[in-house]
Amino acid sequence: MRNARNGFVVQALTGCCALALAATLSPIAASAQGKTYTMKISLPTLNDPSYVFAKNYAAALEKDSGGRIKPQVFPLSQLGSIPRQIEGTQFGSIQCAILPPEFFVGVDNRFEVMAAPGLVGSLAQGQRVAADPAVLKLMLSLGANKGLHGIAMFMNAPSSVIAKTPIRHLADFKGKKIRVLASPFQTAPIAKLGATPVAMTLADVVPAMQQGTIDGAVGGIVVWTPMHFNDAAKYVTETGQPAVFVIAEVNKTWYESLPADLQKIVDADAAAQQKAIGPIADDIVGKARKGWTANGGELINLPAAEQAQLMTTFSDTVAAVAKEKPALYDAYKVVSDAAKRVQ
Numbered sequence: 001m002r003n004a005r006n007g008f009v010v011q012a013l014t015g016c017c018a019l020a021l022a023a024t025l026s027p028i029a030a031s032a033q034g035k036t037y038t039m040k041i042s043l044p045t046l047n048d049p050s051y052v053f054a055k056n057y058a059a060a061l062e063k064d065s066g067g068r069i070k071p072q073v074f075p076l077s078q079l080g081s082i083p084r085q086i087e088g089t090q091f092g093s094i095q096c097a098i099l100p101p102e103f104f105v106g107v108d109n110r111f112e113v114m115a116a117p118g119l120v121g122s123l124a125q126g127q128r129v130a131a132d133p134a135v136l137k138l139m140l141s142l143g144a145n146k147g148l149h150g151i152a153m154f155m156n157a158p159s160s161v162i163a164k165t166p167i168r169h170l171a172d173f174k175g176k177k178i179r180v181l182a183s184p185f186q187t188a189p190i191a192k193l194g195a196t197p198v199a200m201t202l203a204d205v206v207p208a209m210q211q212g213t214i215d216g217a218v219g220g221i222v223v224w225t226p227m228h229f230n231d232a233a234k235y236v237t238e239t240g241q242p243a244v245f246v247i248a249e250v251n252k253t254w255y256e257s258l259p260a261d262l263q264k265i266v267d268a269d270a271a272a273q274q275k276a277i278g279p280i281a282d283d284i285v286g287k288a289r290k291g292w293t294a295n296g297g298e299l300i301n302l303p304a305a306e307q308a309q310l311m312t313t314f315s316d317t318v319a320a321v322a323k324e325k326p327a328l329y330d331a332y333k334v335v336s337d338a339a340k341r342v343q
Contacts, residue, residue, distance in 0.1 A: 126155030
């Protein structure tokens with residue numbers, strides 16, 4: 001009887017202790033569960049596939065996290081120039097940046113392999129390259145030791161050449177000054193065509209063409225049309241080169257501060273939006289092309305044989321450039337091999 005009584009007392013005390021402990025811990029657990037995480041998403045564009053990705057990703061995060069992640073989308077470089085956006089994402093004042101990967105070249109020069117001309121010939125092929133497991137493993141891991149966590153990549157649009165006078169043949173490139181990004185992957189192929197590459201920011205293109213500093217520029221129809229580049233030039237030659245890819249990078253410290261379930265949501269929702277963006281990008285590019293001609297512009301295609309020659313010239317030139325740096329060439333091989341697999 002005594003043992004039974006003692007056992008009852010022990011059980012009662014144990015139960016009381018458990019209730020007390022639960023009462024002590026439950027506010028902590030509730031606090032952790034109820035904590036919210038601000039996520040500033042920065043990008044330089046508006047109303048293009050990157051912007052749609054950002055909007056849809058933000059909506060998915062808010063919903064799937066039950067409001068525990070609070071995304072805010074800042075297009076049109078509201079949080080600073082592209083270099084500032086990258087720095088902010090590395091050091092935590094910005095939680096996510098959505099940019100062409102070549103802009104991260106200062107973090108790791110292998111980021112620029114996606115901007116190599118001659119890789120892909122269509123939006124559909126570009127999306128398949130971006131989804132290739134070997135390519136994703138490579139690209140999303142770059143910058144991991146520099147404060148970045150890659151979450152998604154997709155093809156935003158093909159490039160074209162806007163010019164003051166029509167470029168209808170490869171020979172028409174000769175002697176022209178063409179704006180490009182400051183990368184050997186873009187300067188060398190343009191020089192190979194007999195043109196002079198001029199590194200310049202996109203914001204400087206219109207005044208430079210109006211003043212005669214350049215004759216044309218490499219960029220995308222999803223930029224030319226909505227930003228009214230037809231004020232400076234009417235002719236767009238649709239070379240498709242290079243493909244414009246976009247990568248979404250998250251601040252690694254912020255990501256690692258999230259509970260495990262929210263980390264999974266950040267990754268899974270990004271992967272889902274990457275998969276969903278293909279038809280959206282097709283539609284946006286199609287509307288931009290129609291808008292260009294509706295505003296009095298002309299879309300030009302090189303003759304098929306010359307387009308094939310352009311692709312060969314570009315891919316050969318880029319391969320030669322990449323070989324100058326072994327690590328860069330290895331990365332280029334991963335991407336170029338994938339492009340061949342998914343043709």
